[in-house]
Each structure stands twice: as structure tokens, then as C-alpha cells.
Amino acid sequence: MEILKISESDFLSFLDKKIDEKNEKVIGVVKKGSHFVFNELESSDKLALDYDVTMLPPKKYFQPPKELLLKYKPGDSESYQAVNNCDPMAIVGIHYYDLAAIYMMDRAFSEGERDEHYMKKRENSILVGLYPTKYFKYRFAKSVVRDQAYKVADLMMVKMNGEYIVEVVSEKGKEFIKGGNFIKNNYTLQEIDDAKNKVKDDQKIPISVELVPDYLGKNHAHPVWEVFGEKCFSCGSCVLVCPTCYCFDVRDEVELSLAEGKRIRVWDGCMLEDFAVCADGHNFRKEKGQRFRHRIYRKGKHLPEKYHYFGCVGCGRCQYSCAADIAGPVKVLKYMEDNKQGGQNV
Amino acid sequence: MCEDCTCGEEIQKNSIYLPEVAELVSKKKMTDVDSFFEFDLKGHSLGHLPGQFAEISIPGIGEAPISISSPPSDDNKFEMVIRNIGSVTNAIHSLNVGDKIGIRGPFGTSFPMNNLRGKNLLFVTGGIGLVPARSAILYALQNRADYKDITILFGCKEPGQRLFTDEIEEWKNRNDITFLETVDTCNGNKWDGNIGVITTLLPKLENVDPLETYAIVVGPPIMYKYVIMGLHDMDFSDKKIIVSLERRMKCGVGKCGHCQMDNIYVCQDGAVFYYDDIKHLKEAL
Numbered sequence: 298m299e300i301l302k303i304s305e306s307d308f309l310s311f312l313d314k315k316i317d318e319k320n321e322k323v324i325g326v327v328k329k330g331s332h333f334v335f336n337e338l339e340s341s342d343k344l345a346l347d348y349d350v351t352m353l354p355p356k357k358y359f360q361p362p363k364e365l366l367l368k369y370k371p372g373d374s375e376s377y378q379a380v381n382n383c384d385p386m387a388i389v390g391i392h393y394y395d396l397a398a399i400y401m402m403d404r405a406f407s408e409g410e411r412d413e414h415y416m417k418k419r420e421n422s423i424l425v426g427l428y429p430t431k432y433f434k435y436r437f438a439k440s441v442v443r444d445q446a447y448k449v450a451d452l453m454m455v456k457m458n459g460e461y462i463v464e465v466v467s468e469k470g471k472e473f474i475k476g477g478n479f480i481k482n483n484y485t486l487q488e489i490d491d492a493k494n495k496v497k498d499d500q501k502i503p504i505s506v507e508l509v510p511d512y513l514g515k516n517h518a519h520p521v522w523e524v525f526g527e528k529c530f531s532c533g534s535c536v537l538v539c540p541t542c543y544c545f546d547v548r549d550e551v552e553l554s555l556a557e558g559k560r561i562r563v564w565d566g567c568m569l570e571d572f573a574v575c576a577d578g579h580n581f582r583k584e585k586g587q588r589f590r591h592r593i594y595r596k597g598k599h600l601p602e603k604y605h606y607f608g609c610v611g612c613g614r615c616q617y618s619c620a621a622d623i624a625g626p627v628k629v630l631k632y633m634e635d636n637k638q639g640g641q642n643v
Numbered sequence: 644m645c646e647d648c649t650c651g652e653e654i655q656k657n658s659i660y661l662p663e664v665a666e667l668v669s670k671k672k673m674t675d676v677d678s679f680f681e682f683d684l685k686g687h688s689l690g691h692l693p694g695q696f697a698e699i700s701i702p703g704i705g706e707a708p709i710s711i712s713s714p715p716s717d718d719n720k721f722e723m724v725i726r727n728i729g730s731v732t733n734a735i736h737s738l739n740v741g742d743k744i745g746i747r748g749p750f751g752t753s754f755p756m757n758n759l760r761g762k763n764l765l766f767v768t769g770g771i772g773l774v775p776a777r778s779a780i781l782y783a784l785q786n787r788a789d790y791k792d793i794t795i796l797f798g799c800k801e802p803g804q805r806l807f808t809d810e811i812e813e814w815k816n817r818n819d820i821t822f823l824e825t826v827d828t829c830n831g832n833k834w835d836g837n838i839g840v841i842t843t844l845l846p847k848l849e850n851v852d853p854l855e856t857y858a859i860v861v862g863p864p865i866m867y868k869y870v871i872m873g874l875h876d877m878d879f880s881d882k883k884i885i886v887s888l889e890r891r892m893k894c895g896v897g898k899c900g901h902c903q904m905d906n907i908y909v910c911q912d913g914a915v916f917y918y919d920d921i922k923h924l925k926e927a928l
Contacts (some may be wrong), residue, residue, distance in 0.1 A: 367658075367661060371702055373743075374662070374744050374745045375664050376702065377745055379660065380654065381650060383650055405898065409896070409897050409911065410897060410911075414660070517925055544900030545898070545899050545900070547706060547893060549702070549704055551703045560705075567903075575890065577728065577863065581891070591926075595903075598906070599905070602906060603906065
């Protein structure tokens with residue numbers, strides 16, 4: 298893998314050039330109030346790569362909160378047309394855990410029945426990763442993420458002494474940086490590695506990530522589900538902010554003129570009360586504790602068993618956004634460890 | 644098509660959410676809330692297997708998962724019995740012959756009719772569970788010589804909720820199958836038949852050889868536990884019990900998460916399962 302570097306100011310000029318060229322939308326992290334968000338850049342002025350965490354992960358560009366799937370004329374079954382908005386885009390400054398989440402999403406949407414609405418957006422995107430430069434108190438990514446970021450990133454950047462070290466991960470990445478003032482790197486691999494690990498996580502899951510699926514499997518009856526479930530408001534904030542949650546609902550919307558109808562995909566979440574309700578009214582996960590367990594099982598057991606990577610990337614957003622202060626996997630697993638059930642825990 | 648880029652034709656060709664068109668060719672009221680619908684796909688056959696389902700679309704209203712109740716067929720027609728229970732099904736009920744719908748599918752697993760050849764079949768069906776089971780029942784009757792004893796049990800809440808009453812009369816009169824039915828309560832209706840839940844029919848069966856018989860169980864969620872207990876009393880092994888489980892199917896393609904049961908997407912990995920394969924799943928029954 299080729300490793301280059303570029304000064305911070307040259308990098309911003311490079312982005313301005315990219316924005317002017319309009320070959321793709323350039324998306325980056327910008328400040329919004331006291332928080333950070335991914336947003337389309339009009340110039341590099343607003344770019345704020347020294348960030349702790351963004352409110353939402355970049356998932357919103359590949360699975361938008363409200364995404365048009367089909368257009369039709371209401372009442373005319375022969376008028377269905379599939380629609381996709383997959384304009385090329387480059388997303389700059391994605392932390393490695395959010396890249397790990399994109400890897401999980403890619404697998405979910407490409408394996409089995411291939412979802413072209415998602416995959417086409419991904420194919421037309423360039424992902425520029427960045428190792429975090431700022432501490433976030435709920436982050437525990439180091440304890441759950443392995444090598445996934447490099448499976449999806451086109452470029453990975455590490456900030457060192459006012460410069461960005463740029464690892465050229467893919468051909469697409471190599472093509473993207475043509476014309477920028479990227480020069481030969483003179484840092485040692487050790488120095489770069491140290492810079493990657495400079496920002497520490499305070500949090501970590503209390504058991505080895507490989508053991509979690511089995512651990513959860515043996516603790517289906519642990520009181521944690523009821524104790525935490527009891528406190529849950531079923532607000533869905535945890536699944537809304539989660540970079541690896543991709544569950545959705547599909548709805549029809551008709552314009553007031555009745556001239557055009559849309560079938561849209563919207564974010565949905567297993568923590569919401571009616572998520573598993575059938576037509577006859579039967580709710581397969583009626584209790585809050587059942588829903589709470591399902592969410593943690595999905596991240597810690599079902600997805601790892603299917604994809605061989607942990608289904609949570611340790612971004613800490615769920616814990617940060619949880620009004621009841623219960624959503625974080627670290628919190629859940631710690632409670633389980635502190636309240637072992639008669640040898641049930643591994 | 645595609646609004647801002649050039650992939651329009653591609654997404655029209657490859658979208659897994661794009662329905663095909665089918666025409667309603669006949670409909671018939673069955674109960675106060677259930678009606679029978681026959682659709683024609685025109686260009687080709689649906690290509691389904693017994694026990695599968697499809698997503699029916701009404702443009703402007705939405706999409707709903709519906710069991711296919713006809714057996715596989717080479718012609719382009721297929722049948723469904725649809726309960727008027729939500730906005731989409733309500734719109735389907737108000738369709739007239741000649742109207743068109745959108746359809747995606749078929750989806751899901753099917754009753755393993757090939758593996759069941761040479762065996763006895765015991766269908767245990769409750770309420771609208773008869774609808775998906777009928778696709779296998781009719782398949783078995785079309786291929787009657789391939790199966791040994793065929794027994795059909797049907798239970799519903801009250802006489803007014805009986806489905807396929809004409810066919811039931813035929814089944815009752817056939818001497819190459821056994822048909823028994825019951826209602827939970829006659830609810831003031833005239834009814835000379837059995838009264839009691841579906842499991843009360845099991846002890847009425849004579850000479851069921853649990854080693855040579857497969858039980859196919861389809862009904863409302865509450866039914867499974869009790870029927871399986873009853874089958875265990877008859878010494879059925881879990882490998883000889885086949886269930887079709889209800890879940891909230893939404894996308895049909897194993898993505899949206901609504902139908903998930905433990906680690907399984909019921910819309911793709913089910914809805915038909917050998918009980919032995921799912922009995923360890925905590926969320927199964």
C-alpha cells in the first residue's frame with residue numbers, strides 16, 4: 298500500500314479543487330452547534346476534521362432516512378418505476394469505526410438478494426477515512442473493531458504534526474487524489490502506527506469480542522434484559538444513531554394532486570414497540586426486555602455469527618443518545634459481568 | 644427514471660423492490676372478512692412452490708405479504724385468500740375483476756413435498772393457516788399416488804369463519820383421505836360437528852404411525868405449542884413435524900428486519916421449517 302502525505306492547507310486546497318470540479322459531491326464533517334455532522338461541502342472552510350463523533354454516521358448517504366425506491370401513478374399497477382439517486386460522492390473524514398459499520402452494511406445489502414438501491418450508491422462513492430484526533434468518552438471501538446475499515450476505505454488518513462499521512466488503499470482512492478499536492482511520506486511505519494493509536498478509548502467491553510456471541514447465548518435468561526428493558530422508553534434513539542442498524546419500513550406516499558405516488562424506504566428500528574406486530578395484531582416482541590435483548594443479540598450474536606465480525610463498532614452514539622442511560626453495549630455487558638447468574642455466564 | 648444520474652435502466656432491471664403486474668381474474672367472498680382471489684400474471688407462471696408467499700402491491704396504498712393458496716401450476720394463474728385486516732388488504736378487497744395489482748415473489752421456503760413422497764401426511768390447520776396449507780394439500784391430492792394416507796384437520800373459531808367450504812365438502816366425501824374439522828365455539832350458529840380447539844381432533848385419529856407420517860402444522864401463533872404437545876403425545880419426533888410460522892414480512896428479501904426470529908429471517912429462511920431445526924430458537928414459538 299502506497300503511503301503519501303499532504304499538508305493540512307494543501308489538503309483543503311485539494312478539496313476546494315474537487316468541489317469546483319463537480320465530478321462528485323464532496324461531503325465532510327462540519328460543526329453544527331456544539332456537535333458535528335456529515336454534510337455536503339460548498340468549500341473547505343467549514344470542514345472540521347478534529348471531531349469527537351458525528352451525530353449520525355455516514356450511513357445516511359447510502360441508506361437515506363427517507364429514500365425513494367419506486368415512482369408510480371396512484372391506482373396504476375403498470376406504472377411502477379424503480380428510482381435511485383446515486384450521484385457520485387466523496388465522503389471525507391470517516392472514522393475507522395464508521396468504516397467498519399459500512400463494511401457490515403455492504404455485506405447486508407450485497408449478500409443474498411442484492412439491493413441495487415444501496416449498492417449503486419456505494420459503488421459511486423469514495424470513502425476517505427481518518428483516524429480519530431479527538432477523544433469521545435463513550436467510544437469503545439478499539440475493543441470491538443478489527444481490520445474492517447481497510448476493506449471499504451479508498452484512502453485512510455492519519456493526522457501528524459499539521460500534516461495528513463494518506464494511505465492509498467484502493468485504485469479508486471489513487472485516482473481521486475491525482476492532481477493534489479500529495480508527496481512522499483517520510484515518517485516510519487512505527488511513527489504512523491503510534492499516531493493512529495494516539496487517541497485512547499476510556500471504554501472497552503469487559504470480555505473479549507470473540508467470546509461475546511457465545512456469552513450472550515448462555516445468558517438469554519439473564520435479569521439484565523428485564524432490568525434494562527424496564528428503564529427503556531422505546532424511543533428508538535439507539536437504533537436511529539447506530540451505524541450498523543439498517544432495518545427499514547417501506548411505505549407509500551401520494552402527492553396531494555394524486556398525480557404521482559412514491560414508494561419510500563424509511564429507517565425503522567427493533568426497539569420500537571410495533572416493529573414485530575403482525576397483521577392480526579400479535580406482537581412477537583411485546584415486552585421491552587425482549588426488544589432490548591434482540592437489539593443486543595443482533596449486534597453481539599446474530600450479526601457476528603453471520604458475518605464473522607462484531608455487529609457493533611463501538612462508536613458510543615447509542616449510549617450518548619440514550620435518555621434512560623442503558624443503551625450502550627459496554628454498560629450492558631458490564632452489568633452482566635457484575636451480576637453473574639449461578640455459573641451461567643462464561 | 645433515475646433522477647440525477649444515468650443508472651435508470653439498470654435500477655429498473657435490477658431493483659428487488661419493483662413489482663410485476665398481475666390481473667384479477669376472479670374473486671369470491673368466503674367469510675365476512677376473507678375473500679378468494681385468482682390472479683393472472685399474463686406473461687409467465689409465478690413459479691411458486693407450496694407454502695410460499697408473495698408481496699402484493701396496490702400503488703398508493705402499499706404492499707402486504709400474502710400466502711399463495713394454489714398449488715404450483717404451469718399456467719399463469721395463482722390463488723390467494725386474503726383477510727381484510729389493513730389498508731392494503733382492504734384495497735385488494737375492493738378490486739374488481741380486470742383490475743391489476745403489483746406482485747413481488749414468490750418468497751420463502753416451501754413444504755418439502757418431494758421429501759414427503761411415500762409417507763403419510765397429517766395436515767393440522769387453524770383458521771387462515773388453511774390458506775398456505777391448501778397449496779400443499781391440493782398438490783398432494785393432484786399427486787395422490789405419491790403419498791400414503793392423507794389426513795386433514797381444520798379448526799376455526801366459529802362456523803362463520805370456515806374457509807373453502809365447497810372444497811371441504813369434497814374432502815369430506817372423498818374416501819381416499821380423512822378430513823376432520825372443529826370449531827372453538829358454534830357461537831349461536833347451527834353446527835352439528837365437533838366443538839373444541841384443534842388439538843381435540845388429534846385423539847380422534849386412529850392408527851397414525853408416527854414413524855411413517857409427517858405432520859404439517861399451520862395456524863395462528865398460539866396454536867403451535869399445543870399442537871406440537873399433542874403430536875409428541877402421539878410419539879411424533881420433531882423431525883417429522885413441519886411448521887409454517889407467521890411473522891411480520893415486509894421486504895421479503897431478508898433485509899428489513901421485521902420478520903427476524905433469533906438469527907433467522909423468516910421471509911427467506913422460512914416460513915416453512917422442520918420443527919427440529921428451529922425448536923432451539925428462543926423466539927420461535
